[in-house]
Amino acid sequence: MKIHWILFICLLFSSCQKHWQVAEVDPESYRFDKYNKVKADSSLVAFIEPFKQQLDKEMNEVIGEVAVPLIKNRPESTLGNFLADLILSQAEKCSGVSIDFAVQNYGGIRVPEVGAGPFTKSKAFDIMPFDNMITVIEAKGTVVRQLCNRMAQSNGWPISKSMQLVVDDGQLTDVYVHGEALNDSKTYVFALPDYVANGGGQCDFLIEQKRLPCHVLVRDAIINHVRELTTAGEKITATLTDRIISK
Amino acid sequence: MKRRHFLQRSSTGALVVLSGKADQSWFDSHELVNLTILHTNDMHSRIEPFPMDGSRNEGLGGVAKRSSLIQRIRNQEPNVLLLDAGDIFQGTPYFNFFEGEVEIKAMSMMKYDAATIGNHDFDGGMDNLKSQMSKASFPMINCNYDFSHTVMHDQVLPYKVFHKAGIKIGVTGVGIKLESLVPKNLTRETQYLDPVAHAVKTASLLKNELNCDYVICLSHLGYKYKEEYIDDIKFASRSTNIDLIIGGHTHTFLREPEIVANANNEAVIVNQVGWAGIMLGRLDIQFERSRKNSCVSCKNLFVKNL
Numbered sequence: 349m350k351i352h353w354i355l356f357i358c359l360l361f362s363s364c365q366k367h368w369q370v371a372e373v374d375p376e377s378y379r380f381d382k383y384n385k386v387k388a389d390s391s392l393v394a395f396i397e398p399f400k401q402q403l404d405k406e407m408n409e410v411i412g413e414v415a416v417p418l419i420k421n422r423p424e425s426t427l428g429n430f431l432a433d434l435i436l437s438q439a440e441k442c443s444g445v446s447i448d449f450a451v452q453n454y455g456g457i458r459v460p461e462v463g464a465g466p467f468t469k470s471k472a473f474d475i476m477p478f479d480n481m482i483t484v485i486e487a488k489g490t491v492v493r494q495l496c497n498r499m500a501q502s503n504g505w506p507i508s509k510s511m512q513l514v515v516d517d518g519q520l521t522d523v524y525v526h527g528e529a530l531n532d533s534k535t536y537v538f539a540l541p542d543y544v545a546n547g548g549g550q551c552d553f554l555i556e557q558k559r560l561p562c563h564v565l566v567r568d569a570i571i572n573h574v575r576e577l578t579t580a581g582e583k584i585t586a587t588l589t590d591r592i593i594s595k
Numbered sequence: 596m597k598r599r600h601f602l603q604r605s606s607t608g609a610l611v612v613l614s615g616k617a618d619q620s621w622f623d624s625h626e627l628v629n630l631t632i633l634h635t636n637d638m639h640s641r642i643e644p645f646p647m648d649g650s651r652n653e654g655l656g657g658v659a660k661r662s663s664l665i666q667r668i669r670n671q672e673p674n675v676l677l678l679d680a681g682d683i684f685q686g687t688p689y690f691n692f693f694e695g696e697v698e699i700k701a702m703s704m705m706k707y708d709a710a711t712i713g714n715h716d717f718d719g720g721m722d723n724l725k726s727q728m729s730k731a732s733f734p735m736i737n738c739n740y741d742f743s744h745t746v747m748h749d750q751v752l753p754y755k756v757f758h759k760a761g762i763k764i765g766v767t768g769v770g771i772k773l774e775s776l777v778p779k780n781l782t783r784e785t786q787y788l789d790p791v792a793h794a795v796k797t798a799s800l801l802k803n804e805l806n807c808d809y810v811i812c813l814s815h816l817g818y819k820y821k822e823e824y825i826d827d828i829k830f831a832s833r834s835t836n837i838d839l840i841i842g843g844h845t846h847t848f849l850r851e852p853e854i855v856a857n858a859n860n861e862a863v864i865v866n867q868v869g870w871a872g873i874m875l876g877r878l879d880i881q882f883e884r885s886r887k888n889s890c891v892s893c894k895n896l897f898v899k900n901l
Contacts, residue, residue, distance in 0.1 A: 366884045366885055366886055367808070367884070367885070367886075368628070368761070368762050368808035368809075368882040368883070368884055369882065369883055369884075369885060369890045369893055370809070370838070370880055370881070370882060370893070371627065371881040371882060371883040371890060371892040371893045372880075372881045372892065372893070373852075373864060373878060373879070373880050373881075374878070374879040374880075374881070375851055375852045375866070375876075375877070375878050375879075376876075376877040376878075376879070377868055377874050377875065377876050377877060378664055378874060378875045378877065379655070379873060379874050380644070380655055380656050380657060380660045380661060380664075380872065380873060380874070380875070381654065381655050381873075382654055384660065384664075386660050386663045386664045386667070387660075387663055388657070388659035388660050388662075388663060389659045389660070389662035389663040389666065390659075391662075391704065392658055392659040392662045392701060392704060392705075393659045395700065395701065395704060396642055396643070396658070396659070396697065396701070399642075399689065399692075399693055399697050400642075400643065402692070403688050403689065403692060406688070406692075407688055417649070417650070458639075458686055459650070460650075460651055460652070461650045461651050461652075462648075462650065463648040463649035463650035463653070464649060465648060465649060470646070470687075470688055471648075473687065473688040473691060474686075474687065477640070477685050477686050477687065477688075477690065477691060478685070478718070479691075543778065546778055546779075547775060548775060548776065548778065549775065550775050552775070
């Protein structure tokens with residue numbers, strides 16, 4: 349009899365037991381733009397200030413002038429072309445050899461756009477914050493074809509003007525280097541960030557390839573190139589030249 | 596308190612939020628508590644707003660404004676959780692020069708409750724991540740990286756339980772596959788483990804053994820891929836015991852959170868708010884303390900006709 353009472357009390361208790369249940373969910377998001385009138389937190393501003401001063405001294409140096417906005421896009425873009433071409437010319441300077449083509453992995457470019465106007469050193473950091481080095485590789489046409497396949501699969505990476513890819517629905521159909529069809533048995537010399545050379549972006553096949561000496565950060569290459577343009581009285585500019593043709 | 600509205604999907608969408616009409620009886624005394632979840636992802640060292648250079652993002656973001664807004668919300672709401680879904684580091688010279696110190700200290704000043712580890716948080720190496728986290732007032736949470744043979748072995752929590760006005764909220768975290776994404780010399784002996792299996796196991800522990808009322812997973816897997824790679828949508832659909840996934844990695848600006856049916860046909864909310872601190876996400880979750888099946892104000896998130 350006693351056990352029944354205990355059972356009854358237990359049942360009563362459990363049926364009255366309360367739980368937290370989600371009644372409703374109300375989503376919202378805030379955008380920090382000029383229409384957002386929230387004032388900057390003075391304690392955060394004060395905390396940042398000494399770091400900011402140190403950076404500004406270093407970073408606000410204007411080293412060049414951007415003539416037209418450079419845009420990052422796929423399969424080909426002005427910002428991508430600008431970077432791939434300068435990687436080629438800077439890699440030739442640092443390695444002392446002639447480079448057949450250069451590649452910049454798409455994901456390695458960290459700004460969607462570089463606006464027209466003064467180009468400060470900090471812009472180079474924005475574009476390429478990583479400490480990636482330019483790596484010069486000497487490899488057979490078969491390896492180049494693997495790399496091109498990889499680029500085609502990921503809808504195009506920036507390549508220098510000496511290279512042309514023809515892509516059909518994500519599949520590579522043709523590759524041209526200096527206007528000639530890629531020759532699988534020929535040896536090519538090319539430059540790209542060490543991130544890719546070390547297997548990043550699913551390029552494991554590059555790890556074991558022969559490397560030629562070159563020791564310069566991609567970011568420093570950008571800064572050097574822009575300074576050279578400025579010295580020559582030129583502005584930063586780039587155009588689309590059908591480097592990657594999608595069928 | 597701000598105006599309320601409900602998550603809704605169009606009539607063609609499989610996932611809907613309907614107002615469940617429960618009879619309000621005299622014995623249904625009910626208690627309502629609001630939990631405010633604030634979240635960011637992929638801040639990428641954007642301490643100051645984007646520079647005024649005519650580009651698309653000029654003037655956007657900045658930690659000082661974000662801090663003020665968070666403070667204002669804290670003044671209005673008693674129960675706030677502030678979370679981040681990873682990639683705190685890398686993207687501006689602040690990281691190149693100060694190695695993450697400014698990011699971590701700014702987040703501590705804003706009183707972040709937890710963050711998960713993004714692939715770029717390895718960029719300064721594991722020793723650097725450890726040394727920067729020693730300056731943090733909040734923990735890193737992840738359940739699918741095995742750090743046991745690295746310097747991070749005692750630096751990362753698999754989960755943490757937060758108590759807010761009597762509600763128990765369990766928070767765990769998952770990270771993306773590191774191979775071919777982060778150079779090996781940075782991740783060292785870190786082992787990537789299956790995020791779904793480990794998150795589900797951790798969520799079950801949180802809900803069934805630690806009696807959490809709500810389980811949140813911070814995710815740096817990415818929102819949605821065409822390929823078979825695991826993403827937040829696939830993760831949500833294969834999960835159990837997870838109520839909310841706060842995502843990152845793909846820098847996705849979702850117009851509104853997405854509702855996904857989990858393995859038991861229960862609703863999981865997936866959200867992500869772009870990158871660079873351009874936005875702050877907010878979810879107000881109203882909890883009712885009531886007997887099972889007698890929630891008076893429940894507008895059940897439920898999944899129809901799947």
